Amino acid sequence: MSPIRKALPTLVCAATALAMSACSSSVDNNADPTAASATDISVDDGGCTKNHDAIAKAQQTLANNLYGIAAEQSDKGTNTNPDPKGAGDPITLTFSIEGLSHPFLVKQKQLAEEAAARNGVKINVVSANDDVNQQFNDLQTAIAQGTDALMMMPANTEGLGAVLSQAETAKIPYFFTQKGMLGVKPASQVLAPYANEGKMLGEWVVDHYKGRSDVNVAIISGIPGDASSDARVNAFALPLLRACTFNIVANQPGNYRRGDSEKAAQNMLSANPNVDLVVGANDEAALGGLSALQSAGRTGVDVVGMDGETDMFTAIKNGQALATVIHKPTAGIVVDEAVKYLRGEPVPEFKVLPEDLVTKETIDAGSAEPAF
Incomplete structure (x- = not known):
């Protein structure tokens, strides 16, 4: 965001x-190249x-x-780490977040840190300060310095594939939270x-x-x-x-x-x-x-x-x-998934959380709380 x-x-x-x-044309960097063409889709007008x-x-x-x-494939497929860590081995995660200029992003950071503490692992949260180039540089630095897994909430995915190839070469598994992308091989994507x-x-x-x-x-x-x-x-x-x-x-x-x-x-x-x-x-x-x-x-x-x-x-x-x-924040869940994956447990390829509509009636009834 x-x-x-x-x-x-x-x-x-x-x-x-x-x-x-x-309005003008642009490239959707998350487009699925295998998706049906417009002529193959039955139009429901x-x-x-x-x-x-x-x-x-x-x-x-x-x-x-x-x-x-992701919504269609949620919880339907899993990935398992082929080289899991031992039960007592320490784990360090790097969470690259697009920025902290929005209250939702601050909430994501908080939940990730709380989940890391709950799991007994270390997490380094790195803010890109709303700069996509800085985020890519941050990821490259984390790969070069070494980390057990990368968690990402990207501002934009254009050009990110090259960075992720570096992670794969270094055998560092990566995860997406809230936002993600197609055409790459993350261990898990917990998306909004x-x-x-x-x-x-x-x-x-x-x-x-x-x-x-x-x-x-x-x-x-x-x-x-x-x-x-x-x-x-x-x-x-x-x-x-x-x-x-x-x-x-x-x-x-x-x-x-x-x-x-x-x-x-x-x-x-x-x-x-x-x-x-x-x-x-x-x-x-x-x-x-x-x-x-x-x-x-x-x-x-x-x-x-x-x-x-x-x-x-x-x-x-x-x-x-x-x-x-x-809009439910997902960073805490991704920390849980990353730890499970590193320990050798299967994690979902895609997970999408349910949504809840809020009106004055639901607020007055006390049946809804703000997301952040």
Whole structure:
């Protein structure tokens, strides 16, 4: 979730008139080269022929997306270390995290350190300070200096394959947490259900606006070119496109950061005076959108997001936002998996955690707690 800028890949833009949009082609570095081509996918447009092309493109993106594939394969296959450590051998893990500029990233660090202490192993957490080049350098340094295993939460995966080849040559197993990639050979990937989160929120939005037509939606997407943003935005958009009662009138990236998202929302709201709903690809984006609405004195515009952070809970409870989806941190689980693998126990190739939708009703009932 670092502010790395590339060309926005959101496929919904390609077939929808988007005022003030930043849509252009880009490479999805997590695409599956073996995935079916667009002509091989059965398009489910829900009977909405006007959105058929946009739906087909969104489906294709999700079919190639790591997080859709991971959800389908979760807990179905395992890997076992061919050269396990002894029961009493010390273990040192290196956790390369993209940065600590977001509260969720800070939570990941905390959980990883707690899990390492619980397992009786040493962990070195190395922050790349939101710099993808620094992260690659950090990984190369860890490989050169020696570590029993690498854990990674990458800001971006472009070019990461070369670094991972170095790890394989050094016989250092590696693991992905939250975000991952295809086309490499990690011991395990414990990933966030980005596609499922988007789908869950999109279906809830369709139900919430049932009976209304021409609902105008502005989307604040995440990092351009990032598979997590692609998964969330396209999976969210599909139910809306199939419902045939929503107009996605604008889409701009907010880089998963509140300040950038506020600026993106200001641009979209200025160009689209009739927006009914602002959607954030995460809660920081949604809260940035909320700030833009408040600064502009705009009322009657709904806001939804994804992550389940504390500030979003407060906004929902106060009636300033409608809903979010709990985004569960995974770093602690990956530490557990890494220790198991190093000790010779099988670990899942993919693991995806379940998601939970949060509204004012669930908060008031006390049945949901913030993710961070």
